[in-house]
Amino acid sequence: MTLQTKESWGSRVGLVLAMAGNAVGLGNFLRFPVQAIQNGGGAFIIPYFVCFLLMGIPLLWIEWASGRFGGKWGHHSTPFILDSMDKRTFWKYIGVFGIFTNLAVAAYYCYLESWTLSYMYHSLAGSFMGESAETVSKFFIDYVSLVHGYEPVFFWLLCLVLNTYILSRGLSGGVEKAAKVGMPLLILFGILLAIKGITLKAGSEGAVYDGVTGLNFLWTPDFSTIWTPKVWLAAAGQIFFTLSVGMGSIQCYASYVRSKDDIALNAMSAGWMNEFVEVVLGSSILIPISIGYLGIDTVIEMTKNGGLGLGFRTLPYLFTQWGPLLSALAGFAWFCLLFFAGITSSLAMGTPCMGFMQDEFGWSRTKSAWSFGAAILVLGLPTVLFFNHGVFDEYDYWAGTVSLVVFALFETILFAWVFGIDKGWHEINQGSDIKIPVFFKYVIKYVTPVFLGAVFIGSLPDLARKITDVSNPYVVGARLLLLGVFLGVSYLVYIAYKKRLKEGRFVS
Amino acid sequence: MNTSALITMLVSEMVIIAFTAFFFVKVLTIPPKAEPDSFSENDQEPR
Numbered sequence: 404m405t406l407q408t409k410e411s412w413g414s415r416v417g418l419v420l421a422m423a424g425n426a427v428g429l430g431n432f433l434r435f436p437v438q439a440i441q442n443g444g445g446a447f448i449i450p451y452f453v454c455f456l457l458m459g460i461p462l463l464w465i466e467w468a469s470g471r472f473g474g475k476w477g478h479h480s481t482p483f484i485l486d487s488m489d490k491r492t493f494w495k496y497i498g499v500f501g502i503f504t505n506l507a508v509a510a511y512y513c514y515l516e517s518w519t520l521s522y523m524y525h526s527l528a529g530s531f532m533g534e535s536a537e538t539v540s541k542f543f544i545d546y547v548s549l550v551h552g553y554e555p556v557f558f559w560l561l562c563l564v565l566n567t568y569i570l571s572r573g574l575s576g577g578v579e580k581a582a583k584v585g586m587p588l589l590i591l592f593g594i595l596l597a598i599k600g601i602t603l604k605a606g607s608e609g610a611v612y613d614g615v616t617g618l619n620f621l622w623t624p625d626f627s628t629i630w631t632p633k634v635w636l637a638a639a640g641q642i643f644f645t646l647s648v649g650m651g652s653i654q655c656y657a658s659y660v661r662s663k664d665d666i667a668l669n670a671m672s673a674g675w676m677n678e679f680v681e682v683v684l685g686s687s688i689l690i691p692i693s694i695g696y697l698g699i700d701t702v703i704e705m706t707k708n709g710g711l712g713l714g715f716r717t718l719p720y721l722f723t724q725w726g727p728l729l730s731a732l733a734g735f736a737w738f739c740l741l742f743f744a745g746i747t748s749s750l751a752m753g754t755p756c757m758g759f760m761q762d763e764f765g766w767s768r769t770k771s772a773w774s775f776g777a778a779i780l781v782l783g784l785p786t787v788l789f790f791n792h793g794v795f796d797e798y799d800y801w802a803g804t805v806s807l808v809v810f811a812l813f814e815t816i817l818f819a820w821v822f823g824i825d826k827g828w829h830e831i832n833q834g835s836d837i838k839i840p841v842f843f844k845y846v847i848k849y850v851t852p853v854f855l856g857a858v859f860i861g862s863l864p865d866l867a868r869k870i871t872d873v874s875n876p877y878v879v880g881a882r883l884l885l886l887g888v889f890l891g892v893s894y895l896v897y898i899a900y901k902k903r904l905k906e907g908r909f910v911s
Numbered sequence: 912m913n914t915s916a917l918i919t920m921l922v923s924e925m926v927i928i929a930f931t932a933f934f935f936v937k938v939l940t941i942p943p944k945a946e947p948d949s950f951s952e953n954d955q956e957p958r
Contacts, residue, residue, distance in 0.1 A: 413952040414950050415938060415943065417952075418950075419935070445915070445919035445923075448923045452923075575952070618916070618920065622920040623913060624915055660949045663944055663948070664944060664948055664949045668941075671930075671934045672937070675930045675931040682923060683924050836937065836941050
């Protein structure tokens with residue numbers, strides 16, 4: 404029996420671009436290059452590729468296959484997608500992670516996304532021209548401290564309304580159209596900035612070093628690091644977060660694909676497109692331009708706390724060295740690229756929450772989209788108002804890091820060991836347009852869970868440190884809020900389950 | 912650029928570009944399956 408839904412994808416290429424857009428995020432440009440220079444330079448690519456092959460690709464197939472399987476029974480969110488794979492009550496509540504994570508990540512991600520909108524405006528308006536490096540850097544500090552009055556709140560609300568409006572237009576009319584516009588423009592702007600970054604010449608436009616110096620630094624392999632567990636953990640973490648696995652959004656997108664249609668090739672195409680953006684484009688912009696102006700030692704020092712500062716506090720100043728017109732265009736292209744990377748991901752976070760309310764409570768698409776927007780407004784407000792008190796980072800840690808790993812570990816065990824690898828393998832291959840090597844069947848069953856377990860165990864010391872640190876009341880408040888959201892979603896799942904039983908809507 | 916950096920970069924990027932292009936071209940060129948399929952743009956009648 405197959406249950407139909409009013410929602411559908413418009414075209415196959417639209418689905419692949421939306422999935423690639425879901426995966427491509429700000430981390431492709433801000434996190435990957437920093438991880439590479441901190442973990443062996445060019446040698447980092449070896450553990451990175453191994454993790455992509457043994458953990459990333461299998462997880463993509465697991466999530467696409469689980470989603471399409473659940474969609475067959477009319478489920479478009481993970482609580483009941485997981486329930487369709489095994490009837491034990493436990494799994495429904497593990498599926499809560501697939502809604503909770505999207506709500507909590509969207510809450511702070513939308514604010515991050517709104518910075519790019521604001522910086523696009525300021526780049527075009529020439530706000531950074533003629534300012535010193537310190538002033539441009541301080542602009543960001545003042546921005547997130549709300550010294551600029553209500554400007555950050557305005558851009559945040561604008562971003563939120565834009566996301567909600569696109570979601571209310573549905574899959575093919577909203578999400579897919581955004582991906583079809585956003586992804587090609589992101590790649591175009593990325594290529595233009597990469598060319599400019601690589602061709603930067605020492606002595607020209609204020610640059611101290613060639614852009615190639617940065618590339619050389621990033622790609623010079625330090626093979627002595629390759630057997631270091633820290634490097635492998637960093638590579639596994641990067642692959643994990645770059646592909647947007649463990650969130651529940653891939654399952655939701657795939658749940659609108661019919662059983663006879665391919666998922667194996669689609670997953671490969673979207674996954675490799677993300678790798679193209681991350682490795683080819685992501686390595687050619689931030690580091691070459693920054694090192695071109697600041698030198699290697701300064702950039703190493705500045706990236707100790709990640710790439711966000713370099714992207715928002717330093718690059719806008721460096722662009723001003725290119726003259727008024729080019730500076731405006733480069734700044735606009737850089738932040739527009741980051742905006743498209745962000746919005747195609749945040750849209751993917753809305754669809755599982757909307758799918759849940761539509762499936763379980765019969766809400767209309769518009770009602771569920773605007774309700775999602777309202778939930779993000781309430782949940783996101785603390786990240787805007789108390790950014791400097793660590794609320795943003797707390798959301799990112801619990802929802803954007805811990806939840807993902809926990810959920811991915813459980814869903815892999817469910818798929819490979821409970822649902823069963825034979826059924827799972829059949830599900831991945833059904834309708835496939837490519838022949839998947841049988842090697843991956845064993846990788847999914849044995850290797851991927853071990854990799855995920857290692858990532859989880861590797862994160863335990865940090866987790867223990869976080870849990871015991873209760874010195875900041877804002878952080879404790881954020882944790883309680885997130886716990887409340889998790890329990891609230893669990894309660895909704897419980898009500899939905901009882902409602903399904905009462906209405907006799909369980910099919911399997 | 913030094914030789915090892917250049918080789919690492921070129922090999923990595925060429926492998927990624929090749930796989931990305933190969934899979935995306937396949938997505939674009941493989942004919943759609945018989946209706947009803949998952950996609951509405953090739954439907955005879957609107958859903």
